Amino acid sequence: MKKILTSSQTVGPFFHFGLKPIAVLSSEDIPGEKITITGAVLDGTGARVNDAMIEIWQANSRGKYDHPEDQQDRQTTPGFTGFGRVFVNGDGGFEIKTIKPGPVDWLEPGQQAPHINISLFARGVLRRMATRIYFADDPATGGDPVLNLIDGPGRRNTLLAQPVDGRPGAYTWNIVLKGEQETVFFEV
Amino acid sequence: MTKPTAYNREASETQPPLNHPGYGSTAERSPGKPLVLLPHSLSEITGPLYGQDSIGPNDHDLTRQHDGEPIGQRIIVAGKVTDENGRPVPDALIEIWQCNAAGRYIHEIDQHDAPLDPNFTGAGRCVTDGEGNYRFITIEPGAYPWGNHHNAWRPKHIHFSLFGNAFVTRLITQMYFPGDPLLELDPIYLSVPDAKAREGLVCAFDLENTVPGHALAYRFDIVLRGRDQTPMVG
Ligand SMILES: [Fe+2]
Numbered sequence: 001m002k003k004i005l006t007s008s009q010t011v012g013p014f015f016h017f018g019l020k021p022i023a024v025l026s027s028e029d030i031p032g033e034k035i036t037i038t039g040a041v042l043d044g045t046g047a048r049v050n051d052a053m054i055e056i057w058q059a060n061s062r063g064k065y066d067h068p069e070d071q072q073d074r075q076t077t078p079g080f081t082g083f084g085r086v087f088v089n090g091d092g093g094f095e096i097k098t099i100k101p102g103p104v105d106w107l108e109p110g111q112q113a114p115h116i117n118i119s120l121f122a123r124g125v126l127r128r129m130a131t132r133i134y135f136a137d138d139p140a141t142g143g144d145p146v147l148n149l150i151d152g153p154g155r156r157n158t159l160l161a162q163p164v165d166g167r168p169g170a171y172t173w174n175i176v177l178k179g180e181q182e183t184v185f186f187e188v
Numbered sequence: 189m190t191k192p193t194a195y196n197r198e199a200s201e202t203q204p205p206l207n208h209p210g211y212g213s214t215a216e217r218s219p220g221k222p223l224v225l226l227p228h229s230l231s232e233i234t235g236p237l238y239g240q241d242s243i244g245p246n247d248h249d250l251t252r253q254h255d256g257e258p259i260g261q262r263i264i265v266a267g268k269v270t271d272e273n274g275r276p277v278p279d280a281l282i283e284i285w286q287c288n289a290a291g292r293y294i295h296e297i298d299q300h301d302a303p304l305d306p307n308f309t310g311a312g313r314c315v316t317d318g319e320g321n322y323r324f325i326t327i328e329p330g331a332y333p334w335g336n337h338h339n340a341w342r343p344k345h346i347h348f349s350l351f352g353n354a355f356v357t358r359l360i361t362q363m364y365f366p367g368d369p370l371l372e373l374d375p376i377y378l379s380v381p382d383a384k385a386r387e388g389l390v391c392a393f394d395l396e397n398t399v400p401g402h403a404l405a406y407r408f409d410i411v412l413r414g415r416d417q418t419p420m421v422g
Contacts, residue, residue, distance in 0.1 A: 010211075182221055188228070
Protein backbone atom coordinates (compact mmCIF):
# COMPACT_ATOMS: atom_id res chain seq x y z
CA MET A 1 0.00 0.00 0.00
CA LYS A 2 1.63 3.21 -1.15
CA LYS A 3 1.40 6.40 0.86
CA ILE A 4 -0.30 9.35 -0.82
CA LEU A 5 2.25 11.83 -2.16
CA THR A 6 2.25 15.20 -0.47
CA SER A 7 0.65 17.71 -2.84
CA SER A 8 2.46 20.72 -4.17
CA GLN A 9 1.18 24.23 -3.41
CA THR A 10 2.27 27.57 -4.77
CA VAL A 11 5.37 29.25 -3.34
CA GLY A 12 3.22 32.40 -3.11
CA PRO A 13 4.46 35.99 -3.32
CA PHE A 14 6.21 36.19 0.07
CA PHE A 15 9.01 33.61 -0.15
CA HIS A 16 11.96 35.99 -0.40
CA PHE A 17 12.68 36.10 3.32
CA GLY A 18 12.21 32.35 3.83
CA LEU A 19 14.23 31.01 0.92
CA LYS A 20 17.60 32.55 0.21
CA PRO A 21 19.35 33.03 -3.13
CA ILE A 22 22.26 30.63 -3.59
CA ALA A 23 25.05 31.32 -6.07
CA VAL A 24 25.75 28.22 -8.15
CA LEU A 25 29.22 29.60 -8.79
CA SER A 26 30.43 29.57 -5.20
CA SER A 27 33.86 30.89 -6.12
CA GLU A 28 35.61 32.38 -9.13
CA ASP A 29 38.16 29.54 -8.92
CA ILE A 30 35.72 26.83 -10.05
CA PRO A 31 37.27 25.33 -13.18
CA GLY A 32 35.32 25.53 -16.42
CA GLU A 33 34.09 27.97 -18.99
CA LYS A 34 32.45 30.88 -17.18
CA ILE A 35 29.03 31.73 -18.58
CA THR A 36 26.31 34.26 -17.76
CA ILE A 37 22.74 33.63 -18.84
CA THR A 38 20.44 36.63 -18.66
CA GLY A 39 16.75 36.73 -19.41
CA ALA A 40 13.27 37.45 -18.17
CA VAL A 41 10.20 35.51 -17.11
CA LEU A 42 7.06 36.44 -19.10
CA ASP A 43 3.42 35.47 -18.64
CA GLY A 44 0.72 34.78 -21.23
CA THR A 45 0.03 38.50 -21.75
CA GLY A 46 3.70 39.25 -22.35
CA ALA A 47 3.96 40.94 -18.95
CA ARG A 48 7.11 40.37 -16.94
CA VAL A 49 6.70 38.10 -13.93
CA ASN A 50 8.42 39.91 -11.08
CA ASP A 51 7.98 37.35 -8.31
CA ALA A 52 9.39 34.10 -9.67
CA MET A 53 12.18 31.96 -8.27
CA ILE A 54 14.45 29.92 -10.51
CA GLU A 55 16.49 26.96 -9.27
CA ILE A 56 19.46 25.55 -11.14
CA TRP A 57 20.79 22.01 -11.06
CA GLN A 58 23.73 21.12 -13.24
CA ALA A 59 26.79 18.95 -13.75
CA ASN A 60 30.31 20.37 -13.52
CA SER A 61 32.50 21.12 -16.51
CA ARG A 62 33.38 17.42 -16.82
CA GLY A 63 29.72 16.42 -16.96
CA LYS A 64 29.69 15.00 -13.42
CA TYR A 65 26.88 15.57 -10.92
CA ASP A 66 27.86 15.95 -7.27
CA HIS A 67 25.70 13.00 -6.19
CA PRO A 68 26.42 9.35 -5.23
CA GLU A 69 24.15 7.98 -7.95
CA ASP A 70 26.28 9.58 -10.64
CA GLN A 71 28.49 6.56 -11.35
CA GLN A 72 30.27 8.08 -14.33
CA ASP A 73 34.03 7.73 -14.09
CA ARG A 74 34.60 11.48 -13.77
CA GLN A 75 35.75 13.79 -10.99
CA THR A 76 33.53 16.13 -8.99
CA THR A 77 34.76 19.67 -8.33
CA PRO A 78 35.44 20.59 -4.69
CA GLY A 79 33.26 23.54 -3.71
CA PHE A 80 30.87 23.12 -6.63
CA THR A 81 27.53 21.44 -5.84
CA GLY A 82 25.84 22.44 -9.09
CA PHE A 83 22.84 23.89 -7.23
CA GLY A 84 21.77 27.53 -7.35
CA ARG A 85 18.74 29.69 -6.72
CA VAL A 86 17.98 33.11 -8.18
CA PHE A 87 15.03 35.44 -7.66
CA VAL A 88 13.82 37.51 -10.58
CA ASN A 89 14.08 41.28 -10.04
CA GLY A 90 11.30 43.86 -10.12
CA ASP A 91 11.32 43.77 -13.92
CA GLY A 92 11.11 40.00 -14.13
CA GLY A 93 14.77 39.79 -15.12
CA PHE A 94 17.33 37.29 -13.92
CA GLU A 95 21.01 36.51 -14.30
CA ILE A 96 22.60 33.09 -13.85
CA LYS A 97 26.38 33.11 -13.46
CA THR A 98 27.89 29.65 -13.63
CA ILE A 99 30.25 27.42 -15.57
CA LYS A 100 29.14 25.56 -18.66
CA PRO A 101 28.30 21.96 -17.76
CA GLY A 102 29.86 19.10 -19.69
CA PRO A 103 27.81 16.46 -21.52
CA VAL A 104 26.39 13.69 -19.29
CA ASP A 105 25.45 10.08 -20.00
CA TRP A 106 22.05 9.29 -21.45
CA LEU A 107 19.92 6.21 -20.68
CA GLU A 108 21.36 4.44 -23.68
CA PRO A 109 24.93 4.61 -24.93
CA GLY A 110 25.59 8.21 -25.87
CA GLN A 111 25.55 11.55 -24.17
CA GLN A 112 23.14 14.35 -23.46
CA ALA A 113 24.32 17.70 -24.75
CA PRO A 114 25.41 20.21 -22.10
CA HIS A 115 22.32 21.46 -20.29
CA ILE A 116 21.14 23.06 -17.06
CA ASN A 117 18.08 21.69 -15.28
CA ILE A 118 15.67 24.42 -14.23
CA SER A 119 12.80 24.57 -11.75
CA LEU A 120 10.53 27.59 -11.75
CA PHE A 121 8.30 28.58 -8.83
CA ALA A 122 6.03 31.62 -8.55
CA ARG A 123 2.79 33.00 -7.25
CA GLY A 124 0.08 31.62 -9.53
CA VAL A 125 2.17 28.51 -10.21
CA LEU A 126 0.73 25.61 -8.23
CA ARG A 127 3.54 23.15 -8.86
CA ARG A 128 7.16 23.33 -9.90
CA MET A 129 7.62 23.93 -13.62
CA ALA A 130 10.62 22.01 -14.93
CA THR A 131 12.58 22.91 -18.03
CA ARG A 132 16.15 22.83 -19.38
CA ILE A 133 18.62 25.30 -20.82
CA TYR A 134 20.74 24.14 -23.79
CA PHE A 135 23.34 26.13 -25.69
CA ALA A 136 22.52 27.12 -29.27
CA ASP A 137 26.23 27.29 -30.19
CA ASP A 138 27.18 23.86 -28.87
CA PRO A 139 27.65 21.32 -31.70
CA ALA A 140 26.14 18.52 -29.55
CA THR A 141 22.84 20.35 -29.01
CA GLY A 142 21.28 19.28 -32.34
CA GLY A 143 21.72 15.59 -31.49
CA ASP A 144 20.47 15.76 -27.91
CA PRO A 145 18.07 12.90 -27.12
CA VAL A 146 15.84 15.02 -24.87
CA LEU A 147 15.52 17.88 -27.35
CA ASN A 148 14.59 15.30 -29.94
CA LEU A 149 11.62 14.21 -27.82
CA ILE A 150 10.11 17.62 -28.55
CA ASP A 151 7.95 18.06 -31.65
CA GLY A 152 9.12 20.73 -34.03
CA PRO A 153 12.17 23.00 -34.18
CA GLY A 154 10.16 26.02 -33.06
CA ARG A 155 9.36 24.44 -29.75
CA ARG A 156 12.89 23.02 -29.32
CA ASN A 157 14.31 26.50 -29.85
CA THR A 158 12.61 27.72 -26.69
CA LEU A 159 15.21 25.77 -24.71
CA LEU A 160 18.23 27.20 -26.50
CA ALA A 161 20.24 29.93 -24.82
CA GLN A 162 21.52 32.22 -27.57
CA PRO A 163 25.10 33.48 -27.51
CA VAL A 164 25.51 37.27 -27.42
CA ASP A 165 27.69 38.57 -30.26
CA GLY A 166 31.02 39.92 -29.12
CA ARG A 167 30.60 38.86 -25.50
CA PRO A 168 32.18 35.43 -24.98
CA GLY A 169 30.29 33.36 -22.41
CA ALA A 170 27.22 35.61 -22.48
CA TYR A 171 23.87 34.07 -23.37
CA THR A 172 20.26 35.18 -23.37
CA TRP A 173 17.31 32.95 -22.57
CA ASN A 174 13.74 33.82 -21.59
CA ILE A 175 11.13 31.75 -19.84
CA VAL A 176 7.68 32.23 -21.35
CA LEU A 177 5.00 30.65 -19.16
CA LYS A 178 2.24 30.73 -21.76
CA GLY A 179 1.46 31.75 -25.33
CA GLU A 180 2.89 31.56 -28.82
CA GLN A 181 6.53 31.52 -27.68
CA GLU A 182 5.75 29.29 -24.70
CA THR A 183 8.79 27.53 -23.26
CA VAL A 184 8.74 23.73 -23.30
CA PHE A 185 8.08 22.39 -19.81
CA PHE A 186 8.64 18.79 -18.81
CA GLU A 187 6.67 16.29 -16.82
CA VAL A 188 9.51 14.94 -14.70
CA MET B 189 27.26 2.98 -18.11
CA THR B 190 24.80 2.17 -15.28
CA LYS B 191 21.21 2.80 -16.13
CA PRO B 192 19.66 5.33 -13.73
CA THR B 193 16.86 3.97 -11.53
CA ALA B 194 13.77 5.99 -12.41
CA TYR B 195 11.37 7.43 -9.84
CA ASN B 196 7.68 6.57 -9.90
CA ARG B 197 5.50 9.06 -11.72
CA GLU B 198 3.26 11.27 -9.63
CA ALA B 199 -0.35 10.12 -9.33
CA SER B 200 -2.02 13.07 -11.05
CA GLU B 201 -4.92 13.36 -8.58
CA THR B 202 -2.44 14.11 -5.79
CA GLN B 203 -1.08 17.22 -7.51
CA PRO B 204 -2.85 20.46 -8.47
CA PRO B 205 -3.24 21.28 -12.16
CA LEU B 206 -1.18 24.24 -13.35
CA ASN B 207 -4.30 25.95 -14.60
CA HIS B 208 -6.89 26.16 -11.82
CA PRO B 209 -9.70 28.63 -12.66
CA GLY B 210 -10.52 29.31 -9.00
CA TYR B 211 -7.02 30.71 -8.50
CA GLY B 212 -6.97 33.66 -10.88
CA SER B 213 -3.21 34.11 -11.20
CA THR B 214 -2.81 30.67 -12.74
CA ALA B 215 -4.61 31.74 -15.95
CA GLU B 216 -1.68 33.58 -17.57
CA ARG B 217 1.06 31.69 -15.74
CA SER B 218 0.26 28.14 -16.82
CA PRO B 219 1.30 26.60 -20.13
CA GLY B 220 -1.31 26.02 -22.82
CA LYS B 221 0.66 23.19 -24.40
CA PRO B 222 1.01 19.76 -22.83
CA LEU B 223 4.10 18.98 -20.75
CA VAL B 224 6.69 16.78 -22.47
CA LEU B 225 7.24 13.50 -20.62
CA LEU B 226 10.90 13.32 -19.63
CA PRO B 227 12.52 9.93 -18.99
CA HIS B 228 14.65 9.94 -15.84
CA SER B 229 18.33 10.29 -16.69
CA LEU B 230 21.21 11.22 -14.43
CA SER B 231 19.99 14.80 -14.56
CA GLU B 232 16.68 13.89 -12.87
CA ILE B 233 17.77 11.27 -10.33
CA THR B 234 20.51 13.47 -8.89
CA GLY B 235 19.98 16.66 -6.92
CA PRO B 236 21.54 18.83 -4.24
CA LEU B 237 22.32 17.01 -0.98
CA TYR B 238 22.58 18.50 2.49
CA GLY B 239 24.03 17.41 5.80
CA GLN B 240 23.44 18.24 9.45
CA ASP B 241 26.20 20.84 9.18
CA SER B 242 24.17 22.98 6.74
CA ILE B 243 22.07 24.57 9.48
CA GLY B 244 22.66 26.72 12.55
CA PRO B 245 21.62 25.88 16.14
CA ASN B 246 18.54 28.17 16.27
CA ASP B 247 17.44 27.77 12.68
CA HIS B 248 14.64 25.36 13.67
CA ASP B 249 13.35 27.56 16.52
CA LEU B 250 11.49 30.57 15.15
CA THR B 251 10.71 31.77 18.70
CA ARG B 252 14.38 32.38 19.55
CA GLN B 253 15.68 34.39 16.66
CA HIS B 254 15.29 37.78 18.38
CA ASP B 255 15.89 39.36 21.77
CA GLY B 256 12.33 38.80 22.91
CA GLU B 257 9.69 36.15 22.30
CA PRO B 258 7.14 36.58 19.53
CA ILE B 259 3.45 37.08 20.33
CA GLY B 260 1.24 34.11 19.54
CA GLN B 261 0.43 30.54 20.47
CA ARG B 262 3.71 28.64 20.80
CA ILE B 263 3.59 25.41 18.78
CA ILE B 264 5.85 22.55 17.85
CA VAL B 265 5.52 21.31 14.29
CA ALA B 266 7.15 17.94 13.82
CA GLY B 267 6.87 14.94 11.55
CA LYS B 268 8.58 12.42 9.38
CA VAL B 269 9.64 12.65 5.76
CA THR B 270 9.30 9.36 3.90
CA ASP B 271 8.92 8.25 0.32
CA GLU B 272 5.74 6.65 -1.03
CA ASN B 273 6.92 3.25 0.14
CA GLY B 274 7.36 4.48 3.69
CA ARG B 275 11.16 4.60 3.54
CA PRO B 276 12.53 7.46 5.65
CA VAL B 277 14.26 10.29 3.81
CA PRO B 278 17.25 11.32 5.96
CA ASP B 279 19.22 14.53 5.44
CA ALA B 280 16.35 16.26 3.65
CA LEU B 281 16.65 20.04 3.87
CA ILE B 282 13.37 21.63 4.99
CA GLU B 283 12.89 25.38 4.78
CA ILE B 284 9.74 26.99 6.19
CA TRP B 285 8.31 30.50 6.19
CA GLN B 286 5.12 32.00 7.56
CA CYS B 287 3.35 35.16 8.65
CA ASN B 288 3.08 36.21 12.30
CA ALA B 289 0.16 35.64 14.65
CA ALA B 290 -1.61 38.71 13.25
CA GLY B 291 -1.45 37.42 9.68
CA ARG B 292 1.35 39.73 8.52
CA TYR B 293 4.51 38.68 6.70
CA ILE B 294 7.75 40.49 7.37
CA HIS B 295 8.06 40.67 3.56
CA GLU B 296 8.31 44.25 2.27
CA ILE B 297 5.54 43.80 -0.30
CA ASP B 298 3.02 42.55 2.27
CA GLN B 299 0.79 45.58 2.80
CA HIS B 300 -1.84 43.85 4.95
CA ASP B 301 -3.01 46.25 7.66
CA ALA B 302 -1.96 44.14 10.63
CA PRO B 303 1.00 44.71 12.97
CA LEU B 304 4.49 43.39 12.47
CA ASP B 305 6.08 41.64 15.43
CA PRO B 306 9.62 42.89 16.15
CA ASN B 307 10.42 39.50 17.66
CA PHE B 308 9.33 37.39 14.74
CA THR B 309 10.85 36.88 11.32
CA GLY B 310 9.01 33.69 10.40
CA ALA B 311 11.73 31.74 8.58
CA GLY B 312 13.27 28.43 9.68
CA ARG B 313 15.40 25.59 8.39
CA CYS B 314 16.28 22.10 9.47
CA VAL B 315 17.58 18.83 8.10
CA THR B 316 15.83 15.51 8.77
CA ASP B 317 17.63 13.03 11.02
CA GLY B 318 18.55 9.45 10.14
CA GLU B 319 14.90 8.33 10.46
CA GLY B 320 13.53 11.22 8.40
CA ASN B 321 12.27 13.12 11.46
CA TYR B 322 12.20 16.89 11.74
CA ARG B 323 11.02 19.38 14.37
CA PHE B 324 10.34 23.13 14.36
CA ILE B 325 9.28 25.44 17.17
CA THR B 326 7.23 28.43 16.09
CA ILE B 327 4.00 30.31 16.76
CA GLU B 328 0.65 29.67 15.12
CA PRO B 329 0.33 31.94 12.07
CA GLY B 330 -2.76 34.07 11.49
CA ALA B 331 -5.06 34.06 8.47
CA TYR B 332 -4.60 36.90 5.99
CA PRO B 333 -6.66 38.47 3.21
CA TRP B 334 -5.64 38.34 -0.44
CA GLY B 335 -6.98 39.73 -3.67
CA ASN B 336 -8.11 36.61 -5.50
CA HIS B 337 -11.83 37.31 -5.08
CA HIS B 338 -14.14 39.37 -2.87
CA ASN B 339 -13.43 38.77 0.83
CA ALA B 340 -10.77 36.15 0.12
CA TRP B 341 -8.73 34.93 3.11
CA ARG B 342 -5.94 32.41 3.12
CA PRO B 343 -6.39 29.75 5.80
CA LYS B 344 -3.62 29.69 8.41
CA HIS B 345 -0.62 27.99 6.84
CA ILE B 346 3.11 27.46 6.96
CA HIS B 347 5.04 27.26 3.69
CA PHE B 348 7.33 24.22 3.37
CA SER B 349 10.17 23.69 0.90
CA LEU B 350 11.87 20.29 0.69
CA PHE B 351 14.77 18.70 -1.11
CA GLY B 352 14.83 14.91 -1.18
CA ASN B 353 17.59 13.04 -2.96
CA ALA B 354 16.86 14.07 -6.51
CA PHE B 355 15.77 16.82 -8.87
CA VAL B 356 12.42 15.03 -9.21
CA THR B 357 11.73 14.92 -5.46
CA ARG B 358 11.83 18.71 -5.07
CA LEU B 359 8.65 19.90 -3.37
CA ILE B 360 7.21 23.22 -2.24
CA THR B 361 3.93 23.04 -0.37
CA GLN B 362 1.88 24.55 2.46
CA MET B 363 0.80 23.02 5.75
CA TYR B 364 -2.67 23.89 7.06
CA PHE B 365 -4.30 23.56 10.47
CA PRO B 366 -7.14 21.20 11.42
CA GLY B 367 -10.65 22.60 11.71
CA ASP B 368 -9.90 25.84 9.88
CA PRO B 369 -13.22 27.01 8.35
CA LEU B 370 -11.32 28.85 5.61
CA LEU B 371 -9.99 25.63 4.08
CA GLU B 372 -13.19 24.83 2.19
CA LEU B 373 -13.19 28.38 0.77
CA ASP B 374 -9.55 28.45 -0.34
CA PRO B 375 -8.92 27.87 -4.06
CA ILE B 376 -5.24 27.06 -3.45
CA TYR B 377 -6.04 24.27 -1.00
CA LEU B 378 -8.97 23.14 -3.17
CA SER B 379 -6.74 22.98 -6.26
CA VAL B 380 -5.62 19.50 -5.20
CA PRO B 381 -8.08 17.17 -6.94
CA ASP B 382 -8.09 14.26 -4.49
CA ALA B 383 -9.78 14.81 -1.10
CA LYS B 384 -7.41 12.42 0.69
CA ALA B 385 -4.40 14.21 -0.78
CA ARG B 386 -5.84 17.55 0.34
CA GLU B 387 -6.27 16.22 3.86
CA GLY B 388 -2.61 15.25 3.73
CA LEU B 389 -1.78 18.97 3.76
CA VAL B 390 -3.55 19.44 7.08
CA CYS B 391 -1.48 18.74 10.19
CA ALA B 392 -2.89 16.84 13.17
CA PHE B 393 -3.00 17.90 16.80
CA ASP B 394 -0.25 15.89 18.52
CA LEU B 395 -0.80 15.59 22.27
CA GLU B 396 2.26 13.39 22.69
CA ASN B 397 4.60 16.09 21.40
CA THR B 398 3.15 18.95 23.43
CA VAL B 399 5.37 20.42 26.12
CA PRO B 400 3.28 20.75 29.30
CA GLY B 401 3.06 24.34 30.43
CA HIS B 402 4.90 25.57 27.35
CA ALA B 403 3.74 24.59 23.84
CA LEU B 404 1.06 22.81 21.84
CA ALA B 405 2.12 20.46 19.07
CA TYR B 406 1.08 19.43 15.58
CA ARG B 407 2.25 16.56 13.44
CA PHE B 408 2.84 16.95 9.72
CA ASP B 409 4.25 13.98 7.83
CA ILE B 410 5.52 14.55 4.32
CA VAL B 411 5.64 11.99 1.51
CA LEU B 412 8.12 12.52 -1.32
CA ARG B 413 8.38 10.60 -4.56
CA GLY B 414 10.11 7.24 -4.36
CA ARG B 415 11.19 4.25 -6.39
CA ASP B 416 10.15 0.63 -6.34
CA GLN B 417 13.65 -0.52 -7.27
CA THR B 418 16.67 0.24 -5.15
CA PRO B 419 19.26 2.30 -6.97
CA MET B 420 22.69 0.88 -7.71
CA VAL B 421 25.28 2.79 -5.72
CA GLY B 422 28.69 1.25 -5.66
FE1 LIG C 1 1.40 32.43 2.60
